[in-house]
Amino acid sequence: MLSHLHISNFAIVRALELDWQQGMTSITGETGAGKSIALDALALCLGERAEASMVRPGADKADIVASFDVSQLPGAQHWLEQQDLAMGQECIIRRVISSEGRSRGYINGVQVPAQQLKLLGQHLLSIHGQHAHQLLLKADYQRQLLDAFSQDNAPLLQCKQHWQHWQQLKREQQQLEHARQQREAQQQLLEYQVAELDQFAPGEQEFSELESEHSRLSHGQQLLCDSQQALAQLYDSDDTTIYQALSSTCQQLEQLSGLDGSLAPVQQMLAEALVQVEEASRELRHYSEKLELDPERLQLVDERMGQWLQLSRKHQISEHELYQQHQELSAQLQALSRDDARLDELALQLQQAEQDYQQSAARLTEQRQSAARELSRLISHSMHELSMHNGQFAIEVSSLPLEKGSGLGADKIDFLVCTNPGQPLQPLHKVASGGELSRISLAVQVILADQITTPTLIFDEVDVGISGPVAAGVGRLLRQLGERCQVICITHLPQVASQGHQQLFVEKYTDGQATETRIRSLSDEERVGEIARLLAGENISASALANARELLCAP
Structure with missing residues (x-):
């Protein structure tokens, strides 16, 4: 407080x-x-x-x-x-x-x-102003009052959540449908491009490998001749070879190192070099024996590289980017396909979301109708206490078509009143005078304030x-x-x-x-004087004072 x-x-x-x-x-x-x-x-x-x-x-x-x-x-x-x-x-x-x-x-x-x-x-705290009765004529305010009286926000919150989820799915569906025509044209192009690349099937490192193989095949004769000549110089010639000369020098230094030990490291290095020359000779012999001239393979590699370069120019990329382009176009095509699948999935989700919203809106309607009966009874009783002895108040809650629903439910809420016997209940704004509306508003505020426990x-x-x-x-x-x-x-x-x-x-x-x-x-005595002033104005009489005391003593 x-x-x-x-x-x-x-x-x-x-x-x-x-x-x-x-x-x-x-x-x-x-x-x-x-x-x-x-x-x-x-x-x-x-x-x-x-x-x-x-x-x-x-x-x-x-x-x-x-x-x-x-x-x-x-x-x-x-x-x-x-x-x-x-x-x-x-x-x-x-x-x-x-x-x-x-x-x-x-x-x-x-x-x-x-x-x-x-x-x-x-x-x-809650402040209720003198113009609150004007709000009582507004449909939104009437709904807020009824929901506040219910004291259970769960059905309304659930209804809002289901409505928001339903609307979110509808927006997603509209966006996908709107893009469908453009997507179909794009999808046709992608299907052609991906099919062409699928058929060609470029490998991730293939072009570099093709370049190496093409260079080897196109220079096969030179590689064969030069490798055999190098082998002869190293090891296989009838004349003195590098291996023989190195072996002779190594033997000579071995003898000299016996005379001067400081030459031993040099002799050791030449011995290791001799082993390397022998190993290199074996590898070179293996290479030259395996090397074959293959004009048919060269033609195939030539054709493959030509196709590769042609596709690269077609996609306006470098030859080394063709593999990545294939992967990206395939991913785009799959994404478009997923959009179509998503539309099918959305149709089912929308059906379920609409059903969830209908059910939560129906539960909210039931709660409002129950609250409306009790609040109508309480307001009618308060109207009688406020000298509207024949007054009757009723809150009508009727369901709206689904397309007119919102996150606040699918209800039309009307505050109805009858102030004279024999008259039917009519909307509040058509029947109640300013004074009557003020009294009804006060009754509503007092009842709701009591219920909400502010x-x-x-x-x-x-x-x-x-x-x-x-x-x-x-x-x-x-x-x-x-x-x-x-x-x-x-x-x-x-x-x-x-x-x-x-x-x-x-x-x-x-x-x-x-x-x-x-x-x-x-003080108590000052209150008597002030109440008397409110009763009689500035000229306070004995009867006004007596009346004031009577009011203050009244329960």
């Missing part, structure tokens, strides 16, 4: 400290005194837009601090813990507005954006346009609500103000130079 409010240099408030109590608090005062100023300050604390004009003239900043007891508010505690902003059983919210219009928000001393203030505010409820002149017995009924409703939660009510009606467990009085002072609003708590 709201426990304390500090306001400094806000609008026409210089400085204000207010302690708030449990139960129903009535706020009264003269017209223009600024009865709503505390609520405006609270709204700023909870993330409303800040403007430079809100700072008191002559001040450099406005400072508003609201303290809440969250010991009995698990929702607020959980939110604060999730944001690492928890501070025991108390929550302190601060909003500072500079004279230039800049603002800063704080939760338990930590600076936060205004959006965080709004999110936390949903767990702390810890602090603020009613800002929601009793406009009513008086007499109706006002007394409104007062009783608000007091009953105040028995279960904290209620703050700004009113100009004595029948409502007198029902408060405590009462605040708003007054405005001026010294001719500046104007200031003050708010103070009234």
Whole structure:
């Protein structure tokens, strides 16, 4: 609940400290005194837009601090813990507005954006303004009220999820269908290109291998002659060969190393070279014996390379990129084929998604119809208490065609009312007068506030346009609500103000130079005088005072 409010240099408030109590608090005062100023300050604390004009003239900043007891508010505690902003059983919210219009928000001393203030505010209080009855005529607001009364968000959340999934699949199908014609033309070209390359079947390293083989085959005669000549020079000639000369030199150095050991390493190197020459000779002999002149193979390799180069030019790539081009075109063709397969798969998924949505929308309809019956009964009962003795209220929930559904379900929700006996139920906007609509709106707000269990409820002149017995009924409703939660009510009606467990009085002072609003708590005797003023105006009579005492003593 709201426990304390500090306001400094806000609008026409210089400085204000207010302690708030449990139960129903009535706020009264003269017209223009600024009865709503505390609520405006609270709204700023909870993330409303800040403007430079809100700072008191002559001040450099406005400072508003609201303290809440969250010991009995698990929702607020959980939110604060999730944001690492928890501070025991108390929550302190601060909003500072500079004279230039800049603002800063704080939760338990930590600076936060205004959006965080709004999110936390949903767990702390709810403000019902005097124009709330106008919203009651809007279809979206009627649906929100009914869903809020249900107190079970699961069917609505599930319906939204199924709707979003269904729509996502439909968008994917539309995109694939839209691209189908272009895809078919592209697919025909790819099928031809891939078939041609599949038939040619280029290998990953094949062109480099073909180049090597072509070079070897085209120079076969030269390779044979030159390799045999090299072999003769090394080993196989009748004349002195490199091997023989090296062997003779090695033997000579072996003898000399016996005379001078320092020649031994040189002799060892020549011995190793002799082994290498012999091994090279064997390899060269093996190469030359195996080397064959193969003009037919050369022609085949020549033709293969020609085809390779032709395909490379056709695809406007280098010959070394042909293999990769084949792989990429094949992947593109497979992707297009997968699109077709995906369309077939989507058809089945869409059928299932539509069925899931229909089922979740039907469950949501059932929940709304059940909630509508109970809420209609409660509102009708409250209408009777508010001097609409023959009034009847009904909420009609009817299913819409599937194509008119949305993430919010497939329902048409109508608030119907009958205010006179013998008349049929008709849409709210066609039947209810301004005063009747205001009373119905108040009944709805009180019922929903009770059901939703918001810890602090603020009613800002929601009793406009009513008086007499109706006002007394409104007062009783608000007091009953105040028995279960904290209620703050700004009113100009004595029948409502007198029902408060405590009462605040708003007054405005001026010294001719500046104007200031003050708010103070009234004692029991001061309450009698203020209620009498609301009853009789400035000329308070003994009968007005007596009437005021009677109202304050009434249950």
